[in-house]
Amino acid sequence: MDSLTTVATDVLVIGSGIAGCFAALKAREIGADVVMVEQGKSGFSGMSTGGTHRVRVVLPDDDFEEAMKGTVMECEYMVDQDFLQEALVETFDRLRDLLNLGAEFRRDESGNIKWYWADTMLPDFKQRNAMWEPVGSYKHILKINKQVVRRGVKVFDRVMLVDLLTVNGEVKGAVGFDTRKGDFYLFKARAVVVAAGGFSGGGVGNSPSLTGDGIAMGIRVGAELRGMEFGKAETGGMLPDRGAPPWVSVLLNPQDPEVTFTNALGEDFLDQYELGKRVPGRKYYGPPYRIHLMAALKEIKEGRGPCYVDYRAPDKAARLRQFWGSFFDRTLRQIKVTGTTFDKMKYELAISRGYNLGGGIRITPQGQSSVPGLYSAGQSSDMCCVAQYCIVSGMMASAITARRAGGNAAQYALSQPEPRIDKEQVKSLKRQIYAPLNRKHGTAADELRMKIIKTWVNVDIRNEDRLTTAHLGFDELRQEADNLAATDYHELVKCHKMSAYIECSDAVAVAALARRETRLEHIREDYPLTDNKNWLKWVIVKQVGGKLTGLLEDIPFGRWKYRPESRIIDRLQLAGGNCD
Known part of the structure; x- marks a missing residue:
């Protein structure tokens, strides 16, 4: 507590997940001195260690305009189209980066990456997916983290950064403490990249350690946030005695047609809505749950609850194992502990608020925040207002935004003089910490x-x-x-x-x-x-x-190609009607 460790660097990266790693690697590539700080153990902490399910990619020979238009529509026109146009092209390069850093993806018998075409809410639009192998493993991020160290990034584990330092309105570092010994840390930096993950709304969803620490640091120095209303919301099966278990999401193969939603009367209530009914090529169940949420709440409010989700289907276990790989076998052990069997997988429907995937520190397509010297990437940022589950969301968006933020932070840092720190500000923040x-x-x-x-x-x-x-x-x-x-x-x-x-x-x-x-x-x-x-x-x-x-x-x-028709849309318009 009385001990002081001072570290000076060009670029300070806060967070060691995929966003932190990609930001640090790009900053080093440009020639900056880089320090990466993690409040847990790098390679084992945060969102990235459990988020290795799939990445969505646009290959050079794919229909770019279809991907652009479909993604804009999936984002319901909120995405920054300047960013999106460049990011879609980058997806293939970032996949190659992941492979070069040691990440592994599922392959076919010929040794090529095995592609999965996933349905979306738009019947004519599909997403190209690559599955991590194994799915849901921390090992991929650990390999990437080791490459960060090999390339000269200095990593400080188990140091919690609490506040950013500012001089004349510019961010010049951060302060925090060793989470085990309590020693005080002062990091001086010419530029800072916040890549510290998001937060779990309402205490549910992802790890309880995801409390938006990086976003809050941005708030306190005056950074703008964007898209904070668009956090993740989910529906899924709930066990009466223990709530919604984390393995429920694994009961779904995105291509699985048999999942049904029913109310207390046994009615498959989604089919009555124009935007919810089964249509060839359109995803019926699975994230995003925009229609499911509204429809289920309507059933409950009008006295036809509770609602149920039925995952039962012939050869369910075999098909899930084929899709999820070894991740399913690990999940199966959790399922057996609850006494659940595959012939009993009809559960009361739970509605919950998950971790944020739609908002954070507002960034430009270059990763810069509204505060000079402060950059952001991954789930700490708004990712230029992309929507969850679109092509440039999740791990792919983290890699893209981080590489941009790290590169631009390095260029900015190398143009700046050595930071002068306000000693009184440091003393005040230390007392508060x-x-x-x-x-x-x-x-x-x-x-x-x-x-x-x-x-x-x-x-x-x-x-x-x-x-x-x-x-x-x-x-x-x-x-x-x-x-x-x-x-x-x-x-x-x-x-x-x-x-x-x-x-x-x-x-x-x-x-x-x-x-x-x-x-x-x-x-x-x-x-x-x-x-x-x-x-x-x-x-x-x-x-x-x-x-x-x-x-x-x-x-x-005015400067973008895609703009929606000027109309009002009713998500719960009955089937056969016009949604206007």
């Missing part, structure tokens, strides 16, 4: 987490009253966070993560309040229609007068 250890009485981090999760109930099912209640609730919790107390360094980590969690959660509530329509996974009870007449806008969240505020910005369709 260790303050919970100096409180004998106060709120425990675990207690505050439960209050955050309960407040999220008003974010999940959205209308003006609930979102306002959530926003006010997060503001009250922000005051409680000022009284957090820790007994050791492990608890100190949790205290700072809860403070970050509150900031990100409030940003979601603010953005959701500002967008008065339904779009992507943002579903408003009081504004259930998608309004392409009045709401072709981005919601920008930033600090204004010390408060998070949602601002509207027109999307610049």
Whole structure:
């Protein structure tokens, strides 16, 4: 706690997942000195270690215009088309980068990558997928991480960075502490890349360690956020005694036609909707769950709940094993522990809010934030407002945005003089970082987490009253966070993560309040229609007068090729009708 370690570098990369690694590698390629900091153990921590399921790719001989148009439509016209046009071309190069770094993908009998063509919500649009091999393994990221070290990047593990340093409005480093020994760390940098992953909304979805630490750091130095209302929402089977188990998603082969949704009356309720019914070539079940969510909520509100999802099908286990590989066998062991068998896989439908995939620190196509010296990539960024499950989302988008952010951060850093640090700012931030250890009485981090999760109930099912209640609730919790107390360094980590969690959660509530329509996974009870007449806008969240505020910005369709028709869309239009 009294010890000080000072590290000077050109580019500081926060996070060691695929985004952190790609940013660090590109910065080193340009010739910058690079330091990468990870609050856990690099290669084993964060979203990337468990996110190795598939990457979506556009090959040079594929129909680029089809991929461009289909992806814009999947993103419901929110994506930055300048970024998308370049990113789609890059997907093949980034796949080759992954292979050169040691990542492995499923291959056919001839030794070539085995491609899977996946249906989408658009009947005439398919995505080319490559499956990691093995699926869901940390080993791929560990191999990439080792290459980062071999190429001269200095890696600091188990150091939690809490705040960015600024001088005259420019980011010049960060401060934090060793999560085991408590030593204070000061990193001086000419540029910083935040690639620290996203956060799990409502305490569910991905790892509880994903609390939006990097996004919160950006908020505190005035960075703009974008797309925070578009977090991931899911539907899936729920066990009565233990909620929605993580293996439920593995019960689905995306090409599996037999999965059905039924209400309490046994009716397959999705088929009654024009956008939900089975259509050749259109994905019926599986993410994104935009139609499923609205339809299930309608059934429940009108007294036909609970709803059920039925995964049963002939030869289910064999087909899932063929698709998921060894990942399925690992999952099968978890399934057996619950006493579940494949002839009983009809479950009550659960609706949950997962980790964010749709918002973060706003970046340009070059990876730059709205604050000089601050860059971002991967799930900490908004990925130029791409939507979840499109071609340039997930691991592929992390690699693309990170390579751009790392390269541009390096070029910026090499043009800057040695950073001069505000010593008084460092002293003030150090006091704030260790303050919970100096409180004998106060709120425990675990207690505050439960209050955050309960407040999220008003974010999940959205209308003006609930979102306002959530926003006010997060503001009250922000005051409680000022009284957090820790007994050791492990608890100190949790205290700072809860403070970050509150900031990100409030940003979601603010953005959701500002967008008065339904779009992507943002579903408003009081504004259930998608309004392409009045709401072709981005919601920008930033600090204004010390408060998070949602601002509207027109999307610049004037310079882009693809623009939607000026109409209002009803997702729950009955089959055979016009969705206008």
